[in-house]
Amino acid sequence: MTTEPAIRAHALGRDFTLSTGPLLRRTRTTATAVRDVTFTIAPGETVAYLGPNGAGKSTTMKMLTGILAPTRGHLTVLGLPPSRRRTALAARIGVVFGQRTTLWWDLPLRDSLALTRHLYRVPARTHTARLDHLTHALDLAPFLHTPVRQLSLGQRMRGDLAAALLHDPDLLILDEPTIGLDIVSKTAIREFLLDLNTRRNTTILLTTHDLSDVERLCRRVILIDHGTLAYDGDLDGLHALAPAPRTLVVDLQHPADPLDLPGARHLRTQGPRQWLELTGPPAPAIAEAAARHPIADLALHEPGIEDVLARLYRRPT
Amino acid sequence: MRLYRAVFANGLRRHATYRAATAAGLLTNTVFGLINAGVLLALFDARPHINGYDAADAITHVFITQALLAPTAIMGPPLELGERIRTGDIATDLMRPAHPLAWWLADDLGRAAFQTAFRGAPTFTAGALLLPLDLPADPARWAAFTTAAALAVLIGFALRYLFALAGFWLLDTRGLASLLFLAGPAFSGVLLPLVLFPEPLATTMRALPWASMIQFPVEAFLGKHTPPELAAGLARQAAWAAALLALGALATTRATRKAVVQGG
Numbered sequence: 001m002t003t004e005p006a007i008r009a010h011a012l013g014r015d016f017t018l019s020t021g022p023l024l025r026r027t028r029t030t031a032t033a034v035r036d037v038t039f040t041i042a043p044g045e046t047v048a049y050l051g052p053n054g055a056g057k058s059t060t061m062k063m064l065t066g067i068l069a070p071t072r073g074h075l076t077v078l079g080l081p082p083s084r085r086r087t088a089l090a091a092r093i094g095v096v097f098g099q100r101t102t103l104w105w106d107l108p109l110r111d112s113l114a115l116t117r118h119l120y121r122v123p124a125r126t127h128t129a130r131l132d133h134l135t136h137a138l139d140l141a142p143f144l145h146t147p148v149r150q151l152s153l154g155q156r157m158r159g160d161l162a163a164a165l166l167h168d169p170d171l172l173i174l175d176e177p178t179i180g181l182d183i184v185s186k187t188a189i190r191e192f193l194l195d196l197n198t199r200r201n202t203t204i205l206l207t208t209h210d211l212s213d214v215e216r217l218c219r220r221v222i223l224i225d226h227g228t229l230a231y232d233g234d235l236d237g238l239h240a241l242a243p244a245p246r247t248l249v250v251d252l253q254h255p256a257d258p259l260d261l262p263g264a265r266h267l268r269t270q271g272p273r274q275w276l277e278l279t280g281p282p283a284p285a286i287a288e289a290a291a292r293h294p295i296a297d298l299a300l301h302e303p304g305i306e307d308v309l310a311r312l313y314r315r316p317t
Numbered sequence: 318m319r320l321y322r323a324v325f326a327n328g329l330r331r332h333a334t335y336r337a338a339t340a341a342g343l344l345t346n347t348v349f350g351l352i353n354a355g356v357l358l359a360l361f362d363a364r365p366h367i368n369g370y371d372a373a374d375a376i377t378h379v380f381i382t383q384a385l386l387a388p389t390a391i392m393g394p395p396l397e398l399g400e401r402i403r404t405g406d407i408a409t410d411l412m413r414p415a416h417p418l419a420w421w422l423a424d425d426l427g428r429a430a431f432q433t434a435f436r437g438a439p440t441f442t443a444g445a446l447l448l449p450l451d452l453p454a455d456p457a458r459w460a461a462f463t464t465a466a467a468l469a470v471l472i473g474f475a476l477r478y479l480f481a482l483a484g485f486w487l488l489d490t491r492g493l494a495s496l497l498f499l500a501g502p503a504f505s506g507v508l509l510p511l512v513l514f515p516e517p518l519a520t521t522m523r524a525l526p527w528a529s530m531i532q533f534p535v536e537a538f539l540g541k542h543t544p545p546e547l548a549a550g551l552a553r554q555a556a557w558a559a560a561l562l563a564l565g566a567l568a569t570t571r572a573t574r575k576a577v578v579q580g581g
Contacts, residue, residue: 067412111330
């Protein structure tokens with residue numbers, strides 16, 4: 001049991017058939033959403049599944065949860081083929097689609113959470129203990145009795161997370177769990193997920209466009225682009241894959257012409273402040289700048305994961 | 318079974334949250350009932366007996382109809398399932414270890430139970446207080462009516478479930494909706510009692526499922542049938558409910574297959 005991977009995808013692919021044109025002269029074309037994806041996720045891992053819009057992220061998520069059957073390849077989740085064993089799998093995984101909700105819109109959050117007990121046949125005592133824990137960990141108490149339609153997005157998302165976790169799943173699949181949330185709500189959800197992974201060893205797979213989610217939560221990144229795997233490894237390796245240059249920001253005491261420094265390329269000027277992209281080591285450029293102008297301040301910016309991904313996404317395939 | 322009892326309870330409670338809508342619906346049902354009764358009283362004043370109906374039967378028909386409108390949802394609203402199919406929220410529903418037909422039936426029966434208690438019964442009571450309705454003294458007639466009304470709710474659910482699932486194959490179900498919610502009131506006996514229609518139209522209408530939702534339960538209430546006729550009518554209702562629910566189960570399998578295999 002312990003050696004069985006949480007997810008095993010081998011040469012996984014999914015096509016969609018599109019019918020276009022008038023009824024009698026329909027032409028059928030095949031669009032490939034996922035071409036060929038192979039990866040394995042071990043129990044207890046936290047993995048970010050990244051890619052630009054249309055890369056095949058959501059299609060992969062739908063195949064993992066069994067609501068879409070693969071066109072080709074081999075897929076098991078917790079040892080089960082998802083689309084054929086959808087309901088058996090549903091009892092063992094938790095799923096949150098950030099833009100959809102499973103909660104009852106008109107009823108207090110409490111009622112939706114109570115229903116999961118019957119949905120997953122959880123003994124009453126176990127259910128109560130888990131609900132108490134989640135109420136505390138996700139700070140649900142202030143709105144447990146509020147109808148879901150009156151909840152803020154951040155509250156609703158915490159409610160959806162609780163609903164997905166009350167049956168204590170081994171694997172949590174999150175599709176953009178922090179979409180539209182403010183920084184406080186985002187942080188609360190990230191810390192909660194981190195704690196869940198550490199204490200319960202719950203495997204977490206998430207897609208996101210918010211890269212601070214990735215930096216805080218995920219030790220491993222899988223990057224998908226045009227339906228194929230572009231990268232699978234840790235965050236540092238991702239930086240190495242598309243090295244983004246560091247940026248030097250120079251605040252001069254007075255506005256000046258664009259600086260021409262060794263190992264640096266001028267990007268832009270705003271009053272006395274200038275941005276330069278470093279192509280070599282920073283020391284000679286800084287020394288040269290200081291020799292020419294009186295300098296008020298200096299800053300060196302490391303490239304963020306956004307810059308790395310922006311470079312990767314723009315790369316032609 | 319516990320799950321569906323819980324879904325039923327949630328379905329009931331969530332309708333209970335809309336108190337103003339319930340009060341407005343109750344008022345509408347009563348006012349329309351009075352208007353309809355007024356029209357039919359004028360008609361029966363000119364012709365006291367039409368195909369077995371007299372004036373008291375006609376106004377009782379009107380108020381039973383108004384009381385059954387909300388529980389059977391014959392003029393809507395459609396199931397929320399349709400909207401979930403259109404928006405794609407159905408994907409999260411497919412993740413639940415529950416059968417969609419049973420889930421939505423439990424939810425809709427919760428709605429119907431609430432509507433019966435808080436719209437149907439008060440509407441009929443208002444009618445009975447304002448007009449000389451024909452109230453059965455025989456408990457057997459009440460029992461027959463209750464059974465017929467319950468089967469009518471099942472048929473109403475099955476029709477709306479099939480309509481909602483049509484969203485898997487049709488991009489836009491609004492055309493079908495207007496057809497369905499026009500056919501419903503006309504063919505069931507909501508607009509006019511079916512006894513007022515000429516032959517062979519009346520017989521044709523009685524053969525369709527909608528007649529089982531209003532006309533037959535009304536006649537069971539009025540005691541218009543001999544025991545064998547009553548049994549046959551209930552059997553016809555049960556057959557419609559069973560056939561439409563079976564079709565719903567088949568459509569569910571097909572729709573799930575289409576969503577999972579073809580991708581929606």
